[in-house]
Amino acid sequence: MKINTVEFIKSAAEFAQAPQDGRPHLAVAGRSNVGKSTLINYLLGRRSLARTSGKPGHTRLLNFFLVNEAFYLVDLPGYGYAAVDRQTRGEWGPMVHNYLEGHPDVKALLLLLDLRRELGAEEARLMDWLGKAALPFFPVLTKIDKLKPQARAKKIRVWREHLPPEVMPGALSPVSSLLKIGREELWAKVSLLLAQEPADGES
Ligand SMILES: Nc1nc2c(ncn2[C@@H]2O[C@H](COP(=O)(O)OP(=O)(O)O)[C@@H](O)[C@H]2O)c(=O)[nH]1
Numbered sequence: 001m002k003i004n005t006v007e008f009i010k011s012a013a014e015f016a017q018a019p020q021d022g023r024p025h026l027a028v029a030g031r032s033n034v035g036k037s038t039l040i041n042y043l044l045g046r047r048s049l050a051r052t053s054g055k056p057g058h059t060r061l062l063n064f065f066l067v068n069e070a071f072y073l074v075d076l077p078g079y080g081y082a083a084v085d086r087q088t089r090g091e092w093g094p095m096v097h098n099y100l101e102g103h104p105d106v107k108a109l110l111l112l113l114d115l116r117r118e119l120g121a122e123e124a125r126l127m128d129w130l131g132k133a134a135l136p137f138f139p140v141l142t143k144i145d146k147l148k149p150q151a152r153a154k155k156i157r158v159w160r161e162h163l164p165p166e167v168m169p170g171a172l173s174p175v176s177s178l179l180k181i182g183r184e185e186l187w188a189k190v191s192l193l194l195a196q197e198p199a200d201g202e203s
């Protein structure tokens with residue numbers, strides 16, 4: 001994907017503040033520290049557009065980036081999937097949930113998973129909920145540079161085996177924002193969902 005323009009549009013604390021102009025949204029979700037902001041910078045070819053931080057829980061807002069004036073890439077708060085866990089209470093939990101479920105332009109979600117971890121109960125619940133909400137999602141394994149090639153390949157196989165059956169084996173995208181691996185493959189998977197005719201009468 002060629003990135004011609006990227007514009008930070010806004011941070012929203014509420015669903016109602018999200019841009020809604022007919023352009024598709026691609027949301028990026030995952031635990032704090034999984035590498036969401038770093039991946040967004042890598043995907044967009046910008047060094048520090050989305051704020052990155054080693055501190056967990058840094059981002060608590062929905063951050064909207066307009067790409068090529070065609071679609072929004074949305075940096076969700078960490079633990080975004082806690083929104084679907086009724087046991088979890090949090091200020092931004094319901095916000096993410098409402099946004100993903102209620103916004104008409106949300107087309108797909110990148111669900112980031114740290115290669116070195118294992119599928120957690122929250123992620124399994126989130127995938128289940130996304131399936132019920134009929135929201136397509138793409139699992140992305142982050143930080144693959146953290147393991148040496150042999151261990152990495154083994155771990156990727158384990159992830160493939162543990163993902164829910166409705167997730168196609170080819171849907172899993174291993175990436176390293178650090179070593180710059182996986183960008184074009186990931187864009188190729190999601191770009192069809194983001195392709196659309198320009199909206200009528202738009203300025
Ligand atoms: N080794 C390595 N570290 C990464 C990678 N992506 C992110 N990180 C580091 O992981 C930490 C958390 O990243 P960040 O993007 O802020 O995560 P977020 O909380 O999900 O937005 C930062 O210290 C990043 O430098 C990667 O591909 N490889």
Ligand SMILES: [Mg+2]
Pocket residue numbers: 036037038051052053058059
């Ligand atoms: Mg972040």
